[in-house]
Amino acid sequence: MRLLSYFLLLMTPPSARDHPYLPLSVSLIIGGLLTAITTLMVGNWELKSAQHQFEEQADHLSQHLQSHLDQYTQVTNALGIFYKASDNVTREDFHTFARPWLKKYPEILGITWVKRVPAAERSVYEQAMKAEGLTQFKIHGENWQPIGQKSEYFPITYGEPPHIYQSYLGFDVGERDFLRPFLDKARDSGEIVATHTLPLLTGKNGFALFNPIYRPGTSLTTTRERQREFMGVVTTVYQLKNLLEKTLKDIPHYQLSFYLLDTSAKANNRLLLTFDGKTRTLSTPDQTQASYVVPLICKRLVDCERSLKVADHQWTLMIIPDVNLARLLLSSGIILLLGFSLTGLLVMYLWQTLAEKAHIEKLVTERTAELRQAKDELEIRVQERTAELQAANESKNELLSQIGHEFRTPLTIILGFIDLLDRDRTLNPQQQENLAIMRRSGEYLLSLFAEILEISRLETHKNALNLTSVNLHSLVNSVMEIVGIKAQGKNLPVVAYIAPELPQYIKIDENKVRQILINLLDNAIKFTDEGLISLRIISEDPEMISQSSPQITFEVQDTGSGISPEIQAKVFEPFVRGSTGKGAGLGLSIAQKLVQLMEGEITLVSPVQDQKGTLIRFHLPLMVPESTDVPQLEPIQQIIGLAPNQPAYRLLVMENQAENGQLLTQLLTSLGFQVQAASSPEQVIEICYDWRPHLIIIDTQISCKDGYQFLQPIKRELIHPHPTIIIGLTTYDGDFRTRSALASVCDETLRQPFDTERLLQKIGSYLGISYEYEICQSLPLDQESIELTLQPSSLEVMPLEWINAVYQAASEGNSQELYQLIEKIPPHNQSLLVAMTELVNHFNFRQIRKLSLLNGK
Structure with missing residues (x-):
């Protein structure tokens, strides 16, 4: 309060400070305004807080209800999937599948299979049901009334639990006029359909979900096709009150009341249920309770409506806020009273503040001067300390350098003499062990000091x-x-x-x-x-x-x-x-x-x-x-195109990745090949019979339903005027079945990533192609001795299997495997053994691959 008084005095114009009542008037005006503003802000904050809390609780309630409704929809969907996955569902199958759902969700009133029976099949259907042990079975209406001739019937064929549906087996659901539109909608749409609230067979009110079932393996793209192939519906029946009672048991006690409305129903039948949040009771409206009251707060302040989706149906959840307006007004009243009280106290303190103001101004001036002087002194001390630390650091580094020079000279001499003494073969084992200990200790001291100097630098x-x-x-x-x-x-x-x-x-x-x-x-x-x-x-x-x-x-x-x-x-x-x-x-x-x-x-x-x-x-x-x-490289041969006076070779590329296919196409085309690309087995077959390629390059990652069998007719039939060669590009980790399938259709398989030169060599080998070459860079100048010793022809003394194994090990960077292969070189080929060993020692796997590629087949 005193600070506020000081503020008011400082804000008073100098020309008016001599007026004794002006600060009092200013304090009263400002105090009243602040009180009013604070009261409004607190009231608004309380309202916003209550609104936010209500919306969080309402959202949680609606999400909780929606989650449970989705679970029940999933039960109906699971039954449909069960039917679609089975060729013939027997009564025992239906009982076995439906019973666990009823046990898991006891709020489900029943699960039925309603079969569509055309008029022409009615007699056969009834006889089949009697053959299952239902000797009195027949398609009937309400109270077992006979049904006349119709174009089709929808009798309850299976029903769970038996104690409810045993007496309703054969009841024609289509006899109830209010159910027929939902049956037709489910049949025509192919989706799960929810009914309005309706009287159930048990006499209670509830709703049902219809999941249409069609003949398996048929086309269902149009409404007419769905009507023709319609077999019936799987139905789950719910008593609404039981369903919500089970759902509301797991939700926090928010004390929120609500109405559950079916906005798509008629105006006098929209109210489904009411819930009293204080007593936690659900009520079903009677026939006369067709309307409901929407609170005023829902119309102007908060959004009380939430939507709930039940299959294709939509309900509205009207949630009644539990807002205590009296508490909100009380909080604002307290703030208002407190504000006026503080204003009064402010006026009382104001006169006392006038007397203290001059004294405070004097103290502030003195303290400011003291702080400024202390700040200046502190900055001087920091600068002095920083200079001292820098000087000490420089001295330390200089000292370490000097000590290092003085330390290394004698230690090097000591270690040298230790090595000299160690060469004396007259020393006994104890003396040799002592020398070894001395050497390790000296080397440790040397490495320790070197690391200390490195840290310092x-x-x-x-x-x-x-x-x-x-x-x-x-x-x-x-x-x-x-x-x-x-x-x-x-x-x-x-x-x-x-x-x-x-x-x-x-x-x-x-x-x-x-x-x-x-x-x-x-x-x-x-x-x-x-x-x-x-x-x-x-x-x-x-x-x-x-x-x-x-x-x-x-x-x-x-x-x-x-x-x-x-x-x-x-x-x-x-x-x-x-x-x-x-x-x-x-x-x-x-x-x-x-x-x-x-x-x-x-x-x-x-x-x-x-x-x-x-x-x-x-x-x-x-x-x-x-x-x-980079050091200049010495040349070896590289393929640049097809030699002249050769046939026009046609190559077909089938790649899983468009970029890889484009790369292969451009590469082969630039060398003089005629190339076409395909992205599917169908395109491969079409191009092969029309274009007759000499060779096909296929990416084995392309998935097709019959594996690689589509290539068998090409291998078997396209043999004139030349057989079609197939080269497969595979990965290192292909499974056994994939490798076996490839071996049955491919003349050659190359692992990816493949070497371009190796691929071209394979193509040339199978088609008898002659290439043109140019000089390219390979060996570094610092390996002139290897270049003079090791040429592509040097590997011709080794078997073809050995050369291919060398190429594969170099491609994988497997130096251990290369060393084992080098050991197989005969002793009289010492120059080859030394040169290959040198390449492996320098990890020159690329040169090894190029040399083995020129000799491999």
């Missing part, structure tokens, strides 16, 4: 990037040589894989990437006692390589004991070590900082599988160097 941002064009395979090979010695000491295999889609040359900081990989692999070897260490270099999405911002992913995985969750939270912090206490705890910290320096991201997953092992993955931007930065 990274923290002071003095570690700049040096991006160069790097041979990815050579980089991996050098890293494997470094860590391989330590891994051999523990008998741990270390394997590497480079995705074939990655370029051979990338632009990175080679030293930093090598340091990261060595640190990660060193950690993996250190904490793994058995199993396997793997290095994988992949692209998360091969299609992104050609995009503007691709990434290359490096993964190092081991089968060690893993890292506990507690350590994982801080594993990238300096000097954090695992439970084994091995290492200095700097390797991962340095790796993270180097990755971040290269604008990458590093993550850790542990355990990986079988509750053990660790996977460390880091992503770096993938930059492909310009062609001028």
Whole structure:
């Protein structure tokens, strides 16, 4: 209140401040206005709150009711599906299927099968029912009255539960005039139809859902066809009051009353049920209660109506809000009274405030000056402290550099003499073990200090990037040589894989990437006692390589004991070590900082599988160097077209993906082939008989109902003037049946992604085609020795099966398989063995594929 008084005084014009009653008048006017505005705002807020609460409760009520009504509709739909899926439903089948639904939903009054019986089949139908044991069965009307001749009848054939429908079997539902329109509507529409509220066979009021059933395997596209094939309806019958009583048991006690209306019924029969939210009772209106009262609040303030859908029918839920207007007025009255009271108190305090105003102004001036002086002093202290910290940091870095120089010189000498002493064969085992301990300790101190210096450089941002064009395979090979010695000491295999889609040359900081990989692999070897260490270099999405911002992913995985969750939270912090206490705890910290320096991201997953092992993955931007930065390549032959003076070869392409089909078509057309494309088996057959292609290339992913049997007539009949060759393009993971089906119709199958040169070689082999070639780039200049030693003709000394196996292993990047195949080269072909081994060591799988392709068939 005092703050408000100060505000009023400050807002008073200087020329009027000498008037003793002006602040009092201002306070009374402002206080009255604020009180009125606040009262209106509170009243409006209370009303909006009550409105929002009502709408939430009303929506929940209507959604709850709709959900239950949908469940009952699903029961009717399930019965229809049961009939449509069965060739002949017997009485026992109907009993078996319907009984669980009645048990699950006891509010369902009954489930019946109402069969359509044409007049000509009435006698046969009645005899069939009598043969089932219903000796007194006949189609009848109300109270077993006989029915005269009609064009068709709709007797109740099956009914559940039996104690209700046993006496109504044979009753012609069509005899009730008010049901016939719903029967006709269900028959003509083919959809579930809900009736109006009507008197049931049991004498109670309710409604029914009709689900039409048609003869299976017939066309139902038109109304006439549905009328002709109509067999009858599956009916579920509900007593409305029982249904809602069951539904309302599960809903919160909102104390909302409502009317349930059938707006499509006649005006005097629209009110279905009323519900009193306070007593929680449902009432069925009598014949005289045809109207209902809509509260005034529903007409002006809130939307009280909600729609409920029952099959094709729509009901209206008129919900009566439980709004206490007296409570709303009371809240506003309290606010009004409180506002005037505060205004009076404000006037009382106003005179006292005038006396204190001058004193407060003085205090504010003094405190402001003090705060300004304190702020200036604090800024000076911060600047001084920052300068001190920078100086200390520079001193620390300078000291570390000096210590590093002084530290490395004697330690290097010590390690050198240890190596010299270790060469003395006169040392006994104890002395040799002592030397080994001394060497490990010295190497540990050296690596520890190197990592400390690296951390210091990274923290002071003095570690700049040096991006160069790097041979990815050579980089991996050098890293494997470094860590391989330590891994051999523990008998741990270390394997590497480079995705074939990655370029051979990338632009990175080679030293930093090598340091990261060595640190990660060193950690993996250190904490793994058995199993396997793997290095994988992949692209998360091969299609992104050609995009503007691709990434290359490096993964190092081991089968060690893993890292506990507690350590994982801080594993990238300096000097954090695992439970084994091995290492200095700097390797991962340095790796993270180097990755971040290269604008990458590093993550850790542990355990990986079988509750053990660790996977460390880091992503770096993938930059492909310009062609001028990459070493020039030496030439080999590449197909550029068909040789002259040859027949016009016709090829048919059937591809699942339009883009792949377009690519194959353009490729083959550019080489001189005549090419047509097809997208379906029908088009293939039509083109084959009209155009007579020499060869068909088919994508095995195309789905057709008879598998690949549509190709059998082509293979069997189109043999003159030449047989039609079929080449299938399949995937690695096709199942056995697919492979067997392909083998029965295809002359050759190639795995996707296929090599273009290999596909062309296969086409040329089957059709006897001669190609024209041009010189293309293949081998890097730094492998001149391999080029001189290894030519395509060098592989001719090996069997065809061996060459094909080499091509397949190179396509999959399987270096282990390639090493095993190289061991099969005879000893007198030493130059071939050495050259192939060198290509595998440098992960040059592309060159291996090209060389084996030129010799494979």
